[in-house]
Amino acid sequence: MSLSFSESLLIILIIAVITFALRAAPFVLFSGTGTTPKLITYLGNTLPPAVMGMLIIYCLRNVSILSAPFGLPELIGVVTVAGLHLWRKNNLLSILGGTVIYMVMIQFVFT
Amino acid sequence: MKQAIKAAFPFTVPVLLGYLSIGVAFGLLFENAGYNFIWAFFMSLVVYAGAMQFIAVSFFYGGIGLIQIAVMTLLVNIRHIFYGLSLLDRFSVMGKKKWYMAFALTDETYSLLCSIKAPPDVDEKKFFFSVAFLNQSYWVLGSVIGSLAGSLITFDTTGMDFAMTALFIVIFLDQWKAYSTHIPALLGLGCTVLALLIAGPDSLVIPAMVLIVAALMLTRKQIETKITDIIKKEDKEL
Numbered sequence: 001m002s003l004s005f006s007e008s009l010l011i012i013l014i015i016a017v018i019t020f021a022l023r024a025a026p027f028v029l030f031s032g033t034g035t036t037p038k039l040i041t042y043l044g045n046t047l048p049p050a051v052m053g054m055l056i057i058y059c060l061r062n063v064s065i066l067s068a069p070f071g072l073p074e075l076i077g078v079v080t081v082a083g084l085h086l087w088r089k090n091n092l093l094s095i096l097g098g099t100v101i102y103m104v105m106i107q108f109v110f111t
Numbered sequence: 112m113k114q115a116i117k118a119a120f121p122f123t124v125p126v127l128l129g130y131l132s133i134g135v136a137f138g139l140l141f142e143n144a145g146y147n148f149i150w151a152f153f154m155s156l157v158v159y160a161g162a163m164q165f166i167a168v169s170f171f172y173g174g175i176g177l178i179q180i181a182v183m184t185l186l187v188n189i190r191h192i193f194y195g196l197s198l199l200d201r202f203s204v205m206g207k208k209k210w211y212m213a214f215a216l217t218d219e220t221y222s223l224l225c226s227i228k229a230p231p232d233v234d235e236k237k238f239f240f241s242v243a244f245l246n247q248s249y250w251v252l253g254s255v256i257g258s259l260a261g262s263l264i265t266f267d268t269t270g271m272d273f274a275m276t277a278l279f280i281v282i283f284l285d286q287w288k289a290y291s292t293h294i295p296a297l298l299g300l301g302c303t304v305l306a307l308l309i310a311g312p313d314s315l316v317i318p319a320m321v322l323i324v325a326a327l328m329l330t331r332k333q334i335e336t337k338i339t340d341i342i343k344k345e346d347k348e349l
Contacts, residue, residue: 001144001146001171002144003171008171011167011170012150012153012154012167013157015164015180015184019159019163019184023194023214023216024210024214025192025195026193026194026195027195027202027203030196030199041193042334043324043327044193046294046327048295049283049286050298050299050323050327051186051189051190052282052283052286052296052299053296053298054300054303054319054323055279056283057300057303057304057319058166058315058316058319059276060276061307061315074273074276077276081280082280082284091129091132091281092129092132095136098276102270103267103268103269105270106270
């Protein structure tokens with residue numbers, strides 16, 4: 001553990017409180033059926049895929065494509081996950097397969 | 112209650128498989144960061160958000176401010192605000208259980224609750240509660256198993272955090288297929304790359320999110336012409 005007990009606990013509680021607040025917000029704000037502002041509905045529909053795109057880049061943010069190995073292990077990992085997923089549509093297989101290939105790449109191939 | 116749980120179980124089997132496997136991966140990563148199964152149990156009990164818990168593992172290595180953690184949580188989970196909107200009526204009759212139902216509204220539970228009905232001889236309120244409760248037990252169980260396994264594993268786990276990247280790629284592809292327009296997905300990628308170039312890797316989330324929201328508002332007309340046939344189904348996210 002690089003953080004103290006109380007720092008760790010605080011992080012978990014912050015995440016818990018904000019997540020719950022978001023999930024509970026509609027039940028607090030709209031007690032009946034309703035009149036959600038159209039902009040909110042629009043963002044609600046379009047944000048999920050945009051945020052997933054953001055999260056992928058976020059995960060790869062520290063990859064350097066200008067110095068060896070030029071992001072090749074990550075590229076191979078991403079292609080493996082996407083390929084497996086388009087082929088078999090099995091979440092577990094795609095995640096496991098891509099992760100194992102990536103681990104082999106950075107531990108044995110691009111060392 | 113027993114009867115409701117029995118009736119709910121078959122509907123939750125796909126979530127059982129997904130949550131056990133991804134819960135195990137989370138437990139392993141958390142164990143690697145130095146947090147044992149009690150921590151994994153506690154976090155899965157009080158947070159209960161798959162994708163967010165994966166991202167959160169990186170917070171425990173230090174160096175990330177509490178405000179950035181709060182903003183990140185807000186941005187990653189903002190989509191949950193919209194889930195409750197479609198379940199207002201169905202939860203409003205559930206009394207105090209409503210708040211547990213809201214707490215437990217993950218992507219999987221949301222999509223299950225939107226798509227299933229209680230069998231005729233089962234009380235719907237108890238049935239819904241059972242679905243939500245079973246799903247969370249799978250998640251908690253998975254993360255504890257992963258954590259315990261992680262403390263026994265002796266091989267080099269370098270690179271295992273790629274499981275998180277893989278999870279997001281899988282969700283991204285599922286949403287790509289479910290949506291009639293790919294503009295939001297492409298904006299998400301493009302704006303974040305732009306933010307990365309401008310702000311650098313350590314503080315990219317907030318500029319990325321500002322750019323994304325701005326870009327979505329600018330392209331609203333183009334997107335809304337296609338949005339009428341957006342498939343509501345938000346696949347297999349955690």
